[in-house]
Amino acid sequence: MSEKNKKPQKLKARLPRGFVDREAADIRAANQMMETIREVYERYGFDPIETPLFEYTDALGKFLPDSDRPNEGVFSLQDDDEQWMSLRYDLTAPMARHVAENFQEIQLPYRTYRAGYVFRNEKPGPGRFRQFMQFDADTVGAPGVQADAEMCMMMADTLEALGIKRGDYVIRVNNRKVLDGVMEAIGLGGEENAGRRLGVLRAIDKLDKFGPEGVKLLLGEGRKDESGDFTKGAGLNEDQIAKLTRYISITATGTTHGVPVKDAGRDVSDMQTYRIGEVDFYTDNLATVEGLLAVAGDNATALQGIEELRTIAALTDAAGYGSLRIKIDPSVVRGLEYYTGPVYEAELTFDVTNEKGEKVVFGSVGGGGRYDGLVSRFMGQPVPATGFSIGVSRLMTALKNLGKLGQDEVIGPVIVTVMDGDVESMGRYQRFTQQLRAEGIRAEMYQGNWKKFGNQLKYADRRGAPIAIIQGGDERVQGVVQIKDLIEGKRLSGEITDNAEWREARVAQVVVPEAELVAKVKEILEHQAEDRSGPQPKDYKSEQPIYEGND
Structure with a gap:
């Protein structure tokens, strides 16, 4: 085959070794956990700051990297002025640089917390990644060990707030x-x-x-x-x-x-x-x-x-x-x-079962200590400091083991289906969607091939949608919308075995005027929330016919 007729080689999708993609459930669980940690830290009088992912390599500390090997332990590159910069190895050294650079404006003792990713150029292994998240708290300018004692008490309070007894x-x-x-x-x-x-x-x-x-x-x-x-x-x-x-x-x-x-x-x-x-x-x-x-x-x-x-x-x-x-x-x-x-x-x-099926103690989820020399490197004068760092991923794993995290069901968005693709109809569907969002209801208008209505309901099911909104030509003329309770419909469908019976049952659907759309969706969502916490009677009655196909 000539060079001209050669097919271009397809690019291979590869996750870099030692890194991991995060899915929605893990991201939500991490956010839930970190919000609890923030609440405890704020209660102790700590304030947030944020530093960049990159620091000049010499600011990261004398223990890293080797002077002859700028990438030993860290990921580094040279700036256009030939200065070495490195992805931060932890959150403490960047905070020390920030304090030293802004020392005249900072009120001591300086009590701060921050969360973010850190990077280590080390050999990856099971559960050991090159990028991971930490959540730190530090007190700068407090020479007495009472600051260390309080840091330990704050960590104990944090673990208990997360549900660890x-x-x-x-x-x-x-x-x-x-x-x-x-x-x-x-x-x-x-x-x-x-x-x-x-x-x-x-x-x-x-x-x-x-x-x-x-x-x-x-x-x-x-x-x-x-x-x-x-x-x-x-x-x-x-x-x-x-x-x-x-x-x-x-x-x-x-x-x-x-x-x-x-x-x-x-x-x-x-x-x-x-x-x-x-x-x-x-x-x-x-x-x-x-x-x-x-x-x-x-x-x-x-x-x-x-x-x-x-x-x-x-x-x-x-x-x-x-x-x-x-x-x-x-x-x-x-x-x-x-x-x-x-x-x-x-x-x-507490004990957990490792990959070999052995019972082992879960172990460390964070640590820290006093580092009176770290800020002083930049200052030429003593600056006492102490701090603590939580390993977010490891603590998340522990909380999931205890059933304290990621147990809450995430409710999918209300799906506004699309029955007609003209601009006027699409604008109407988009208006319904925005009305729901304006009231704090998670909602989306279907964005796929609208001509196959069955695919829209399949999509809603895969998304875990609680409700589907339907308006065809007949409903548009009447100024009404159909609201389909997908959760109740799924439950009732298990009790119906005959297709004719299904059509006759017309389960879990209600027709309301457009002006009542948001109020009715709220009502159904409230009933669904009650059902999740315990069985409650439900009765969605309507004299209107259900929608049974595209017009």
Whole structure:
């Protein structure tokens, strides 16, 4: 075949690897969830801001990207002035840039929230995408850990507002200064060890995913995953690994840090409880803080971190948030290097079934902490800050698991059918549609091939339309419209087996004057809403004949 007669090659439609299309149900569920989160954040006095998807690469933080590889971890491009720009990796670094750039106009403490997509140039996998949504809240300019304590309380309130009951979640809290002090003690202090410290943080942050043995491998030479890919470790020696392992093994669920319930002398209903042998214990956050002193030694950094944890424990306890909701837990580290003090993580504690059919704890849906150095990079002066980020997609999955999201039926639009295609008739149909919309009723005029009326009703059925509006030539002359209750019609059609009986029944249709169209549609929609919440009697009576075909 000659080049001239060659058929042009059809373009293949391909979704980019690591990305996902979102359908209407997921978008509506996300909007529903985020509106609840907004309500809680606004109640705490936070205000919204929005930053662009792109930032100059150097503004994203010293931990990303590698100076020689601008696309390592982020998606980057060069502007026409040869400056590197990158799609934002998270929402915190852009917010820090915004604060620094507008510092003279901003009222401190600056309390803000924002939601949006972030992008990571990482290997995609099951449930792990390169584009995903986060919902953040931050307080800038508040040096005291009372801001961190309040952030944890706000997260607890948010999860409960979303329908997650107490006992099914916990906000776990630690302080990076404690771990920093331990790392100083094993010879990992100083700027020269910044890379190795980051490796340690990322390794310990995988404790829930890989367990103690997997973390040991990541603290050492590295770990190979099931696909054969090798993750380079922090390169620590055996003595350093042993000391860090002892630190992360300190948890708040042991007799050293627990108090027997029988000795409580107080209401422990808001405390995390557990059983060892025949004895029930409850976790006391202040007792857990005291237990950390055993590993801190005389390291000043670690002791400062422990004192800050003591303050957080006292504040949350005084506000009525016991360890069932907010729990001091030394195994929380968060993987990013910019955290400088308290760190916290929201974990859902109920079981779900994974892809292998195994029962597993759902796990983390968000986290954050204090990052006093992030805004300061732009300012040359100390600017304290703390914040929290929710993983929107993961939290949505959890809420769907609990039946708390996406359960509401979305009602389709009222369909105004088209019986005649001339301009005058089409204008009339469009007027009906706009009258419905003006009253807040979801409606659309049929836009397909109007000459096949049966296809219009099939379309209405596929759209989940509750009502169809019909006006042919006869009705137009009389100044009336037919209103067909599609929900009731579908129900009654199941009770009729004979076609002649169907025509005689003339089910679920009513004829009204054009002026009464909106009022009658509202009435039918109200009856349908009542039926969805419980059986109610319905009676749409009309002496007018139903429409039985195109005229």
